Every structure is written in C-alpha cells, then in structure tokens.
Amino acid sequence: MVAPILALRGVNKSFGPIDVLHDITLDVRAGEVLCLLGDNGAGKSTLIKIMSGVHQPTTGKIEIDGDAVGLPSPRAASEKGIATVHQFGGTFPLMSIGRSFFVGVEPTKGWGPFKVYDRKRANEVAVKAVRDFGITRIEDGDRLVGGLSGGERQSLAIARAVHFGARVLILDEPTAALGVKQATHVLRIVNEAKRRGLAVVFITHQVMHAMAVGDHFAVLIRGAVAADFKKGEKTREEITDLMAGGASMASLEAEIEGYMASHDGHPPPLPAQ
Ligand SMILES: Nc1ncnc2c1ncn2[C@@H]1O[C@H](COP(=O)(O)OP(=O)(O)OP(=O)(O)O)[C@@H](O)[C@H]1O
Numbered sequence: 289m290v291a292p293i294l295a296l297r298g299v300n301k302s303f304g305p306i307d308v309l310h311d312i313t314l315d316v317r318a319g320e321v322l323c324l325l326g327d328n329g330a331g332k333s334t335l336i337k338i339m340s341g342v343h344q345p346t347t348g349k350i351e352i353d354g355d356a357v358g359l360p361s362p363r364a365a366s367e368k369g370i371a372t373v374h375q376f377g378g379t380f381p382l383m384s385i386g387r388s389f390f391v392g393v394e395p396t397k398g399w400g401p402f403k404v405y406d407r408k409r410a411n412e413v414a415v416k417a418v419r420d421f422g423i424t425r426i427e428d429g430d431r432l433v434g435g436l437s438g439g440e441r442q443s444l445a446i447a448r449a450v451h452f453g454a455r456v457l458i459l460d461e462p463t464a465a466l467g468v469k470q471a472t473h474v475l476r477i478v479n480e481a482k483r484r485g486l487a488v489v490f491i492t493h494q495v496m497h498a499m500a501v502g503d504h505f506a507v508l509i510r511g512a513v514a515a516d517f518k519k520g521e522k523t524r525e526e527i528t529d530l531m532a533g534g535a536s537m538a539s540l541e542a543e544i545e546g547y548m549a550s551h552d553g554h555p556p557p558l559p560a561q
C-alpha cells in the first residue's frame with residue numbers, strides 16, 4: 289500500500305502543564321477526505337496547527353510520504369504542499385480577487401511564474417482557477433474579495449491552494465458560517481479537490497456535512513482519537529453521539545426535530561429552572 293501523504297504517529301501536545309493531544313495516530317491519503325470531528329475544545333484546531341507547522345508536537349512524529357519530517361513553520365508546511373484554509377477563507381477583504389490570489393506567493397520552484405505583479409494576467413489566472421471549480425459567477429478579477437459571499441471566499445481560497453500545487457488541503461470549519469446553499473457549494477468544491485487527487489482534512493461540527501464528503505472519520509474526545517472509521521461504518525446517530533463525547537445526543541436531537549415538526553417549527557420550551 290502506498291504511504292499516506294501525511295501521517296501523524298503517536299503525537300502528543302502539551303502547553304506547559306496542559307496536555308491537549310494524546311497519542312494521535314492518523315493517516316491522510318491522496319484522493320480522500322478525512323473528517324475531523326469532536327466537541328468544542330476536543331483539540332481539533334490544535335491538531336491541524338501541528339499538521340500546518342503552527343505548533344510543534346511535544347513528542348511523536350510527522351511523516352510525509354512515509355518519511356519523518358519536521359514542520360518548523362507554516363512556510364515549511366506550505367513548501368511541502370500542505371495548505372490550510374482558515375474560516376472565512378483567510379483572504380483580505382480590500383484586495384481584488386487577482387491580487388489576493390497571488391499574495392504571498394514567492395516565486396519558488398514549481399510555483400507561479402510571476403516575479404512582477406501583472407494585473408491583467410493575475411486576474412485571468414485567478415478567474416480561470418475559480419471558474420474551473422464551478423464558481424461561474426465570478427468573471428471580473430478586479431472585484432474586491434470583501435464583496436464575495438462567504439462561500440465564494442472559501443472557494444477562492446481552495447482554488448488558490450490547488451492552483452499553487454497543494455497536495456494536502458486543511459479546512460477548519462469551512463461551512464460553519466454558511467447558509468445551506470453556500471455550504472453545499474463548498475462541499476461540492478471539496479469533492480472536486482478530492483477528485484483531483486488532493487488529500488483533504490475537513491473539520492466540521494455538522495454531521496450531515498461530514499457525511500456528504502467524508503471517506504474517513506476521526507472523532508477526538510478530550511484530545512484523544514476516540515473513534516476512527518470509514519464511510520458507511522457508522523450511522524448518522526452513532527456519529528452524532530460520538531461527537532457529543534458519547535452522550536446520547538441523537539435521540540435528543542430527534543425528539544427536538546419531532547417536536548418542531550408538530551409545532552409549526554417552534555423549538556420546545558426550556559425546562560423550568
Ligand atoms: N496555546 C494554548 N495554550 C494552552 N491551552 C491551549 C492552547 N491552545 C489550545 N489550548 C487548549 O487545548 C484544548 C483544545 O483546543 P482546540 O482549539 O484545539 O479545540 P477545538 O477542538 O478546535 O475546539 P472548537 O471546536 O471549539 O474549535 C482547549 O482546552 C484549549 O483551551
């Protein structure tokens with residue numbers, strides 16, 4: 289079997305006396321979406337910060353293509369093809385689409401050929417890259433990023449990462465702030481990135497979003513991998529319960545949904561204190 293593009297082997301992370309991650313072993317494979325699930329404070333963001341060179345593991349190893357590597361900085365991670373898209377796309381609202389596409393891209397080997405900023409060309413390349421991902425409403429590279437919808441911004445950031453040769457795409461809650469339609473769009477783009485052979489690490493709190501794109505799932509509970517399973521191995525209810533740390537949330541959720549369906553969409557009243 290081919291080595292995973294990115295792997296963590298027995299990774300622990302402490303901040304001073306606080307142990308945040310315990311003995312994390314995970315594989316991130318080409319052409320697969322790994323969904324990282326877990327409740328607030330479970331350690332998801334800390335884990336992807338280790339994958340993207342922001343934090344260093346206290347102990348344990350990171351492997352790329354089967355070889356142990358260090359990722360001492362975000363730049364080192366990005367040079368190894370690991371791209372992280374933060375919430376809201378990590379873009380600059382007052383920049384044009386063309387400019388934000390090329391910002392910070394130093395002309396290193398295998399990357400963009402632009403040593404001097406060429407507005408017309410930058411706009412052409414950026415608009416084409418975004419349109420190739422199915423965002424056909426974007427036609428003008430001079431438009432400001434701030435005028436794009438949340439979903440379009442996420443899509444721009446993903447298209448940019450793919451364009452500049454990312455092999456691993458890390459998305460920290462890309463659909464959290466989006467409406468149904470925009471979230472669907474982002475999910476479609478995640479599928480397109482996967483189809484192009486990227487490995488995707490996708491963090492979400494929404495089980496339906498995870499189930500729509502995930503090939504592989506890892507659930508973190510208090511900094512440890514509590515479950516690691518493949519698509520089809522668990523039901524929506526089981527995943528929901530795991531995400532809530534093992535509590536039986538799915539039945540509560542179903543109860544609330546049932547109540548709302550029979551009460552004109554109103555949620556049940558809060559219990560009296
Ligand atoms: N720099 C730090 N120093 C000390 N503790 C930290 C630091 N960063 C994170 N933590 C702690 O580590 C735990 C995990 O945090 P993390 O942000 O990784 O959770 P998360 O799973 O991303 O949560 P959320 O779903 O709310 O985004 C939390 O208890 C947090 O307080």
Ligand SMILES: [Mg+2]
Pocket residue numbers: 332333334
């Ligand atoms: Mg987080």
